[in-house]
Each structure stands twice: as C-alpha cells, then as structure tokens.
Amino acid sequence: AYTGGKWIGNWTLFIFGWTIAWAPFVGLFIAKISRGRTIRQFVLGVMVVPTLFTFFWFSVFGDTALHAIMVDGYTHLIDQVEQNKAIALFKLFEHLPFASITSFLAIILIVTFFVTSADSGALVVDSLASGGALRTPVWQRVFWASAQGVLAAVLLLAGGLSALQTASITSALPFAIIMLISAVGLWRALQIEGYRETSLQHHMNSGRHNRLGDSNHWEKRLRNLVDFPSRENVSKYIETTVADSLKTVEAELKKQDWPVKLTQNKELCRYKLSVISGEDMAFEYEVRLRGFAKPSYAFPAITRDNDGDEQYYRAEVFMRRGGLAYDVYGYEKDQLISDVLDHFEKYMHFLHTTPAILPWKVVDDEEGEVSGAK
Template identity: 50%
Template sequence: MTNSQKTATGAILLPVFIPTVIVTLFLIVGTLSNPELAGEVFQSALAWVTKTFGWFYMLATAIFLVFLVCIGFSRWGNIRLGPDHGDPEYSFPAWFAMLFSAGYGIALLFFGVAEPVLHFSQPPNATAETIGAAREAMQIAYFHWGLHIWGIYGLMGLVLAYFAFRHGLPLAVRSALYPLIGDRIYGPIGHIVDVFAILGTLFGLATTLGLSVTQINAGLHYLWEDIPINTTVQITAIGLITLAAIGSVVAGMDKGVKNLSILNMGLAVFIMVIVFFVGPSIHILDAFVQNTGSYLSNIVERTFNLQAYTQSDWIGNWTLFIFAWTIAWAPFVGLFIAKISRGRTIRQFIFGVLAVPTLFTFLWFAIFGDTALYLIMEQGKDVLIGEVQADHSVALFQFYDLLPWSTFLSVITVFLIITFFVTSSDSGSLVVDSLASGGALETPVWQRVFWASLEGIIAATLLLAGGLGALQTMSILAALPFAIIMLIAALGLWRALVIEGHRGAAVEAAATPGRAFSNEGSWRKRLSTLFKFPGEAKVTHFIKDVVEPAMEEVQKELAIHGWKANITREENGVTFQLERDEKLDFYYQVVATEHEIPEAHSENSKYDTHWQADVYIRNGALGYELYGCSQDEVIRDLIDQLEQYFNFVDAAPGQLPWNTVS
C-alpha cells in the first residue's frame, strides 16, 4: 500500500480500532467495579510521577517552547505546510477560533476567576490576601495558561502538519516517529502509538465533559433555583451536548466545527467587553500591561522553578499538574490544530499559535481575574473567596453576582459553556476518528457518530459511578511517555528541515526557464513566447491536447517496466503521480494559472493578465511554464523531473536520515 493510499482511505484501521475498544471497555469496567480503589491507585501513581519526574516535565516544556521560537525566527519559517503555491484553507479569524475552542476555551471559563482567587487566598510565596498575593496570583495564572501551554500544543501540531502536508505521511501521531523508525510506523509500533493517543483523547474528553457539566448544572441552578444540582441534570446535559456534537460532526469541519468555533469566539469576546466596561476598566488595563511585563521579565525563572528548597506540594498540585495535563492532551489538540493549518507557513503557524492565544488569555485573566481581586480588595467582597474555595464550578457565576447585568451574563455564559463543550467534543471526535482510520482526512459519517456517542456514554457511565476522577488522573499519567515522544519528534522535525534546505537547492538548480524546449530551433520558439500572452481558454486546451497526452505516453512506457503511474485530471490542470511502496510518490503537475502582464508589454496589451501552464512538483512551483512546447518537449521535461527525483531520493540514502523528499 502506498503512502497516498494510506492517507486517503476512510475505512476503520482494525489494528487500531479493535485494541482501542477493548482497552476502553476494560478500563471502564475496572473503574466501575471499584472507583475508590482505582482513584487511589492512579492518584498515588500521579504523585510519584510528578515528584520523580517533575524536573523532566518542566525541562521538556521549556525545550518545546524554545525550539518553536527558534524555528519560527529561522529561515525555515518561510516553508509552507503544504505545497509552496497553496493557500491557507481557513481565514485567520476562523483558524484562530477553531484552535482556541479546541484548545482550552472552556478552561478559561472555569479558571478565569477561580484560579486567581484561589492563589490570592493561598499563595505559595506570599502572605495570603495581600497586594503581594494579588500580584503573585496573576503571575501564576499567566504562567500556567500562557506561552508554555501553546508551546506544547504548537510543537505537536507543527510536527504533524509538516509531515502530513509537506511529505504526504498520515495525519496521525505515528507520523511523528517516522524519522526514528521509518516505514515501521505503518506496523505494530505505529498502531500502538495511535491507540495510546486515542485513549488519551477519548478519556480526556469524556472525563472533562463529565466533570465540567457540574459548571453547567451550577449555572442553571443559579439562574433557576428549581433546577437541582444532581446527577440527573448532569446526565441530561451530557446527553444533549453529545447530540449536538453528533450533529456538528455530521455537518463536517467547515459547516459544523468552524461555525460553532466562530460563535464561541464571538460570545467570549462579547462577555469580555461587557465585564470590561461594567468593571474597573482603567484598573484592568493597568493590570494587563503590568502583569504582561512581569510575566515576560520573570518567564525564565518561573520556567525552571521547581521549589527544590521548599519541598512544597504546591508545584505538583498546580504547575506540574497543568503542564502534564496539557502534554496528555497534546495528541488531540495538536492533531486538530494541524488538521486546520494546511497552507500556512511555519512562521505563521508558530507565531499564530503562540502569540495570539496567549495575548487573548492574558486579557481574559486581566478582565475576569483582576476584576475579581479588585472587588475583594477594594470593595470588600471577600465572600467570593469562601464561595470559590467551596466550589470551583460556581466561581464565575458568584463573580457575576457582584456585577450589574448578572443574570444576563450568566445566561450567555451557560450557553457559551455548552457550545465550548460541543466544540471540544466534535473536534475530539474528528481527531479520534482520523486516528482510528490511519490518518484519513475524510471518513464515513457513521464512524464520526460512533466516536462522538462513545464519548458521551463513557462520561455518563463514569459520572454515575463516581469514576471520572480516576480516569482523569490516569490520562495525565500518559504525559510522561508522550513528553519523550514529543522530544523525539522535535529532533526529527529539525533533521527534516535541514533536508528541506538541500531539496530546495536541488529544485532551484532544476528550475531553469525554457528547459523544456528542444535544442534544435529552441531559441526562436523561446523568443516567440516572450511576446505571447494567451488567455485561459488557450492554456487550458494546451494542457488537455498536449500535456495530458504526453503524460499518457510516459504512463504507458512506465507500465512496460512495471511502474504504476496515475494521471488525475482537474478543472485547471493535470497531475502525474508515480506510486512507490517504500518512499514518497513522485508528483508532477501542470496547472493553468493567471499572471499579470509584464510591465514592459502592458502598454501593447489590452488585457491586464495572461495565463501560463506552470509546472509544479509536490512542494511547489518550479518557476517555469510549458505553453508552446511540443508533446515530445513536455515528455522530456517530465522525464527530467523524474530523473531529478530519483537522483535526490535514491542516490545517497546513507546520507539521509529518512527518504521522503520529492
């Protein structure tokens, strides 16, 4: 099976699907049989891991962030995640809305008020409920939800997007290991990695869904006291959210997830604006600027601070817990970010993923967290401290109770929480479905419905049995091996980018304008093309009548030698693809593209643009066109490119860490 076939199929990959379902059932039954014991075992294991490997979590997180920033500023930042001539699939607002909704939009609603208030009342290095505690509380919140979180998500997303869209590997976590194990990613090792990623995603989503419906329940009870806080209401909420998620995954990425994500961002910004204007606006702006500056000036110290001399449990209960949880979620969020990032350059991807969500997060905490602290310190609303400590899920609604328009804000927030849950569930279902299908980008509807339904069933079942906390803790334990996988993936990405530079030099040497013309009389033909500016119809007919038959001739000749080549006809061009079992397919495309008339000829032309039959390989345009060539000349150019492909990929395999560059 070729790489292209592996990524195109929408069928369930049984070596991944069957073990995933079996392990899922085993964990559910085991947790249901004794949730208290399961919770104790997993909690003890988590405490041991964070205490023993806390240094590793912090160091790995720092490496992820520094690596991304260095890549973003390097010459490799101009490389596009896909063909060089491609464009981003989604506009920047839609892209940001989707990555934010899938990433941790719901976390901001849950922790935006709760975390600053909790750190203010119990700071690790300051006197409780003082100005120093307030400053430290906001610094901790910024650190926990700032650049480091998105560095983890961004690295995983970049690795997967690069290997999938630049080199044709499956959009699956297994592809991150290609530099290490090569084509064995399609065997048992790759299956195990994807099963592991699916389980982490599946139980992470299910437990978050189950635990967080308590916030919905709290909000509904706050608005309508007749609605009790109990499991019946929460199970009903899970059922309704699951149905909405099923509707979204059936609609697909463009109609479902994208539209819901844009709605989420619109509502979140709307709530932020209202709280900003009814709250202490000037104080919020002052705090935002000061906290951001303090964050940047202290980021290195906080990154490597493990409280080694105080031996406090705080670092394990907060910082390490959050970073470990993020690493455990990296396969899900990273793969989803990769899925929606095709066509962006590496620099756009990195700074879009790091800078924009981080600044939005800082502004969110300034508006909600600093306003909450202002109400406590300046207006004596310290009752909020006790309410938050008693129940984190009601923090946001108790905060609204101290502001004007509290009921209106609560109604919008409950709706926003629900839509965030739906977005997380449907995006998670799409990711799990893709992983269970070997990285397929398009899958049958029933598969997406199956995974979305399974998430809701797991959440509801474990909520009834009280086993959600145990499964959540188990999911976080998965962070340790995944951190190692991510470090290996970062090394593989660096090596691939080095090879990319060599490939670019080879392509540049091959991209000589006019190379397709024959030697005899070629100068007259080349000279005549300088004064020809054909329209779309002429170029389209040329591709159909000259280029396509030339490709068919080469296809027939290759078949005689036992090589299978496919020709794909598109609206504006034709593609020749040579399938190879062990290496990336050869890809040669001729496309009718529109260009501006050169300035030197613009006065003599009644049109502003003309059309060319441009030549592309997998990674982009070669810088010349074929219009005016004979069929033999097109064949010669195609064979020249095929020869370049074989020379680069096969000539010196010992010098390349892996052979996937065309």
C-alpha cells in the same frame, strides 16, 4: 498569601498532562485547516494569539477577583470557591453589574468550547480510523463523537473529575515520548527543506511547457485550462497515458540497473514510480485522481453530468514530501516523461548538494563548507 501547599505543583503537572493529551487532536486538526500557511503564520496564530488572549483573560478576571476580596471585602467568594470551584466564575459575576447577562455569555462560551473541542476531536479520530481519508460517512463521525461522550461520562460517574484528570495524565505520558521524537523529526525536516531550497536555487529548470515542440501545443494547453473533465475521462487517462509513461521510465531505469518500482492502486486510481538510491531518500513521482467542486467562474463549462456529479477531476502530481498542486491531465506521453525527468533531475541535484549524513551531525568547517557533503 501563598502557604507553600502542593496546589502549584499538582496543577502544573495536570496542565502539562492535559496539554499533551490534547496535542494529537488539536495538532492534526490545526494542521488540516492551516494548509498553505507559513511556519511564521502558524506560530503566530496558534501560539502567540491564544497566549495573549489567555494572559488578558486571567489578568482581567483574576485581578477583578482579588480586588473584590481585598478591597471590597467580598471574602465570602473564597468559601464559595473552596466548596465548588466549578461555579467560581459565576459567583464572581454575582458581585458585578449585569450578572445575569455575563453569566449567560459565559455559558455560551463554555458550550461553544466543549462543542468545538468534541467536534474537532471526533473529526481527527474519524480521519485516523479511516486511514487519513478526508471524506467519511456521517454515521462514522457521529459514532466517534458519541463514543467520546460516553467515555467521558463513564469516567465522571466512576470517579468524578479526578478520574478524568488521572486518565488524561496517564494517556499523556506515552505520547510525551512521541512528541519528543516528532520535535526531532520536525527539526530534521526543516534542515532538509533548507538544503532543498538551496539546491533549487542553483538548479532552475525551464518550465514544464517550454520544451514541447508541437506547434499547436498552446491550443491544447488552452483547451485543458478551460476544460473541467469528468472522473471517467481522467481515470481513463491515468490508466492509459500515465501508466504507459511511468512503465517506460521504469523499464529504462531498470536497464541502467537502478532499483525502481512502479506501484498502482486501481481503487483510488493512483500510479507511483519509486526510485531508491542506496541509503538516500527515495525518489517518488505519483499521479493521483482528485476531485474538486466545479467553480462558479467557469459557468459555461459547468454542466451536470449524467450521474448528477457536480465535480471535476484532475490528475495531480505528488512527490515524496506531498502534492505539487498541478494537473498533468492532457499531457502527451513524451510531455509526461519529460515532467518525470525534470523532477528526477532535481532530485539527483538535491542529493549532490545535500550532506550525506544526518542533519544533527552536520558541521561547518573553517571555510564555511558543510562537512560530509557528497
């Protein structure tokens, strides 16, 4: 029976600290593999399913242990667990049929847990140390994985499991504050996303290709669809047509006394046009060079390049909130400028329909109108 000891409080504190300490690794790792999922799918897959599985696990094995102690009289299990909690599960299996098989499966599960956890942790640390790069050298990832293992071993040798637990809770304390700030930021981002969707519903522009007056535009468009260009061709396009188009827009905005800036990253082959409107969110239109594996369905177009490159490249558009996943390679100068203006027009309409104050200060008046709107 429960005797009012400190175990519940200490264990709860440790679990909170342990969970928060793991949050940066697990959060970034799951975010990487959840691209394209909805928030509903994310919550279901990350929170609901693991919670139900954990509930099932503790219900089955916890009730089995209680039944063995209280009904079968296997009270020796209590003494064994008190002496070494790490072998509690295996001592329970000894009381059940097929003990060797279940113990072997348990070891496989434990090894899988530690390996996948260490691998995901090393992946995230490696990505953070590389400025968010998706592809990093193998030796660099091996280094971070080894460093994590060495650090854990040193803590275990220095003070045992208690030292490792203390280090986890200590590192979790400052990050708990960051998590609170992140939660507020998430809520604010969802509020802004709601205003953005409302703005787009009331302001639907025609398609990017509908305004083009060239009679043979459809032929050019078809050629671009079935073409899988090389890095050299797309890089040259970005350095010439994209750069010239964005410079033209920049010059015209400067004539209108708008604070505009064009930045470039020649190493990564990127051009970004930024427009800042007072205290509002900046408008950003960026074209990036991105490489992809050549698809098998385009077999006639797949030919190995002279340098052995089996990738094709795209000039993709990125806005302030992320990539839009469409390619502008092959656009003429006027077409690209038209695309920039389409997005800038949507941006201006978004500012017009969005409250001029922070989301947590927005209130509705009696008629349902949002106060603080421009």
